[in-house]
Amino acid sequence: xxxxxxxxxxxxKTRGQQVTLRCSSQSGHNTVSWYQQALGQGPQFIFQYYRxxxxxxxxxxxxxxGLQFPNYSSELNVNAxxxxxxxxxxCASSLTGRLTEAFFGQGTRLTVV
Amino acid sequence: xQTVTQSQPEMSVQEAETVTLSCTYDTSESDYYLFWYKQxxxxxxxxxIRQEAYKQQNATENRFSVNFQKAAKSFSLKISDSxxxxxxxYFCASLTSGTYKYIFGTGTRLxxxx
Numbered sequence: 001x002x003x004x005x006x007x008x009x010x011x012x013k014t015r016g017q018q019v020t021l022r023c024s025s026q027s028g029h030n031t032v033s034w035y036q037q038a039l040g041q042g043p044q045f046i047f048q049y050y051r052x053x054x055x056x057x058x059x060x061x062x063x064x065x066g067l068q069f070p071n072y073s074s075e076l077n078v079n080a081x082x083x084x085x086x087x088x089x090x091c092a093s094s095l096t097g098r099l100t101e102a103f104f105g106q107g108t109r110l111t112v113v
Numbered sequence: 114x115q116t117v118t119q120s121q122p123e124m125s126v127q128e129a130e131t132v133t134l135s136c137t138y139d140t141s142e143s144d145y146y147l148f149w150y151k152q153x154x155x156x157x158x159x160x161x162i163r164q165e166a167y168k169q170q171n172a173t174e175n176r177f178s179v180n181f182q183k184a185a186k187s188f189s190l191k192i193s194d195s196x197x198x199x200x201x202x203y204f205c206a207s208l209t210s211g212t213y214k215y216i217f218g219t220g221t222r223l224x225x226x227x
Contacts, residue, residue, distance in 0.1 A: 101208075
């Protein structure tokens with residue numbers, strides 16, 4: 001166990017709906033990153049949050065947005081869901097400025113129908 | 114652009130034998146780490162081994178070791194005395210000081226045969 005928890009573990013949504021995924025970071029970690037892992041692929045970086053500000057973004061449209069709270073927990077919001085948004089969403093917590101490994105949660109499996 | 118390439122979609126190994134998973138990477142950064150992560154069906158990414166780019170010595174963790182060839186930008190994982198529990202997806206990844214984001218390869222599915 002890494003100490004990073006994500007909720008929910010599974011979710012089914014309809015195309016066009018909105019979804020919020022949650023992540024509780026490891027104690028002492030101030031940075032949260034989100035990754036999308038499509039079936040059979042490696043995780044792709046969505047964005048990173050540090051001190052409640054977005055601190056880097058991958059090649060994802062603006063309908064993917066996030067929040068980080070003062071306790072360093074985080075949310076990933078996706079608006080106007082598309083079928084291609086079906087994937088495993090992984091949260092990773094780390095310490096900014098430290099080039100060491102991040103700790104991953106178990107992920108949220110999102111299915112868009 | 115930073116890239117990580119895993120050219121073996123799937124590998125098989127007999128229990129107790131040795132297997133090597135391949136990975137090549139490309140980065141313009143001089144300060145970076147390389148990792149191998151294991152992802153079992155439970156989906157949790159589990160760190161197997163990491164290598165600091167500035168260290169010439171290859172990292173070793175029990176049955177897992179790497180062959181880090183910096184000039185060739187190659188980073189292979191060797192698993193010795195393979196066990197049934199080693200069966201999983203293995204991802205190679207880089208992490209650089211410029212962005213602090215992981216770049217993952219596409220993964221190698223490892224099957225361990227009893």
